[in-house]
Amino acid sequence: MRLALLCAIWIAGCDGGDGSVVDSGVGDADESGDAVDAFVYKPCPIGELTTPAELQIVNFDAxxxxxxxxPSQEIALHPAPQGGWMAVIGARARNLDGCSVKLTAAIVDAVDGQIIGVDRRDTRLVVDTDGWGQSSPDTFTNLQVCPQLTSTRDMHGQPYIFKVIVEDADGRKATAEVTAVPRCPPGVNFCTCECDRDYVLGSTCS
Amino acid sequence: MDLFRPKGSSMKYLPALGALTICLPLLGCGTDERTFTPWVLEELRGDAGFTLRMPEYEVPPSKDSQNCYFVRVPDIADGGDVWIDRIETAINPGSHHMNVFRVKTIKNLRPEDGTPVMLGDYEGTVIEGGDDFDHNPCWVSPNWSDWPLVANSQKSDVDDTKTNWQLPGAVAIRLTPGEMLMVQTHYANHTDQPAEFGARVGINFHSYKRSPPPVEMGTLFATKQSIRVCQSRPTPTYSGTCRFPNAATITAANGHFHQRGERFAIYPWDGASIDHPPESSMFYESLSWDEPPMAINLAVPAPINTGIWWDCDYRWSPPTVETCADVNAKDPLQENDCCYTFGGNTDVGEHCNVFLYYYPKVESDVFCL
Structure with a gap:
């Protein structure tokens, strides 16, 4: 188990090299097999922490x-393991602590302003060559778009607002939003069926 | 609000039993084994309701076992809807979950593929999933992705095997004669949920017999499927929202996660803010993955255009039965970081599921996937 601890520190150290999370074997196992609560938090500033945080929205393409x-671009919808279709949304940000960022994404009806859904999770910002930190792919939000029982319009091929917030542990916060169009994979009728306004779960999609 | 809570201490019994095995011959220790009185439920017949009994079987040590039982709703109301306003369950200790679903779209989990079995008085079929969580259709959750929940229990307590859930007022579950149900039982015979007395489940569906016309109850199932609890990022939190299709009242709720789950919380959500709801508004909290409480007799209002917000907090720990190699093998991103990802096995997979009950059901049951 000591070896595992050393490996964890080594791996974490490598992460630190790109400006993402660094820890010291948090939750690793000791000889008894129990998790070690030896968390040593080490911030990883991205940009200038004394200036307001900045944010750009990114997403997975098809x-x-x-x-x-x-603005107005199509956002690819991706299938989830237990059903449903997701927009995979992340952040590019700077002037905040990239190791303690909460990423919140919401899909908002551009017509009536109703928030259709929210996904929040910890994101790990990895420093890019331009000095911005970008969510690692495994820490993007998975924002459920379809099926959507309460939608008043089709959830595909129609514009919706994607709103994103990043906030670090010290309260540095930035908000951005963009109007874009969720799009089912070409030829996947099951997606367009489940994303239709009047789809009810359990009904048949041919 | 009432909570079905575990009685007594946490269920770290197997180490104690191991020590007992060692010290008994040496020291003549007193007996400290778990005692268990087999449960008995009354048999419902005629218009009183109906009774399902899943046959008893043994769960191998350190193994999960998940079975899917199929049975049709009996005609106990002269062809009319069957209204149920009380659910009784009795479950041998060590159960991880017991869920009852309505069968909708058939994918790869087919009732007709099952082995014939009598579930009390009624003919059914069973697909035994064993611990083949990678392949057996009873483990593959997309197979029941649009099957609405009817009722569930996560009771695992050796001292308290029964639940008796009386729905409030005139609220009742509507079933249709001939409608196919699937009862899914999951035992995880590990240290935290020992099942040394075997797997055995009984459910009584009591008919609604009061005079006001029943108000139909709906269910809400919400889940986070892209969870990752990794060794290098050991304390993640995942949060989501889910909206009701109409103004509703929340009457019961419970949360479901696995061994890395630390805290499960559910709040009313106003549908208008993406800020976290105030802690003071929380109406459900579970700090126990292996004996989560079920909140009943809630009366949480959910006005139109609102819903719920839920949080799943995790803390990474090593697998207790399998290895990190097994955990890594099922990681779709192959990060080799012992990342627990979405999956039904309690030792190598994680969940973040809300089971919630509301009324009136207007349009449909609610899924937030």
Whole structure:
């Protein structure tokens, strides 16, 4: 188990090299097999912490490559293991502690302003060559888009507002939003069926 | 609010039993084994309701076991809807969950593929999933992704095997004669949920017999499927929201996660803010993955265009039966960081599921996937 601890520290150290989370074998196992509560938090500032935090929205495209989310663009919907279709949304940010960021994404009806859904999780910002920190792919939000029992419009091919917030442990916070169009994978009728306004779970999609 | 809570101490029995085995011959220790009185439930017949009994079987040590039983709702109301306003369950200790679903879209979990079995008075079929969580259709959750929940219990306590859930007022569950139900039982015969007395489950569905017309209860199932609890990022929190299709009252709730789950909390959500609801508004909390409470007799109002917000807090710990190699093998991202990801096995997978009951059901049961 000592070896595992050393490995964990080594791995964590490597993460620190790109400006992401660093810890000291948090939750590793000791000889008894119990988790070790030896968390040593080490912040990893990205940019200048004395200036306001900045944020850009990014998303997975259809091939799961990361792209900057632009106004009016299409946002690819991805299937989830137990059903449903997700927009995979992340953050590019700077001027905050990239090791303690809570990432919140919401999909908002652009017509009536209703918040359709929210996903919040810890994200790990990895410093890019331009000095911004970008959510590691495994810490993007998975924002459920369909099916959506309470929607008043189709959830595909229609514009919706994607709102994103990042906030670090010290309260540095930035908000951004963009209006974009969720899009089912081409030819996947099951997706468009489940994303139709009048779809009810359990009904048949041919 | 009432909570079905565990009685007595936490269920770290197997180490104690191991020590007992060692010290008994040496020291003549007193007996400290778990005692268990087999449960008895009355048999419901005629218009009183109906009774399901899942046959008893043994769960191998250190193994999970998940079975899917299929049975049709009997015609106990002369062809009319069957209204149920009281659910009784009796479950041998060590159960991880027992869920009752309505069967909807059939994928790879087919009732007709099961082995015939009598579930009390009624003919059914069973697909025994064993611990083949990678392949057996009873373990593969997409197979029941649009099957609405009817009722559930996570009771695992050796001293308190029964639940008696009386729905409030005129609220009742509507079933249709001939409608296919699936009863899913999951035992995890590990240290925290020992099942040394075997797996055995009984359910009584009591008919609604009061005079006001019944108000139909709906269910809400919400889950986070992209969870990752990794060794290098050991304390993540995942949060989500889910909206009701109409103004509703929440009457019961429980949360479900696995061994790395530390805290499960549910709050009313106003549907208008993406800020976390105030802690003071929390109406459900579980700090116990292996004996989570079920909150009943809630009366949480959910006005139109509102819903719930839920949090799942985790703390990484090593697998207790399997290894990190097993955990890594099922990581779709293959990060080799002993990351627990979405999955039904309690030792190598994690969940973040809300089971919630509300009324009136207007349009549909609610899923937030």
């Amino acid at each position: 091939a799961k490559a990361i792209e900057r989310t632009q």
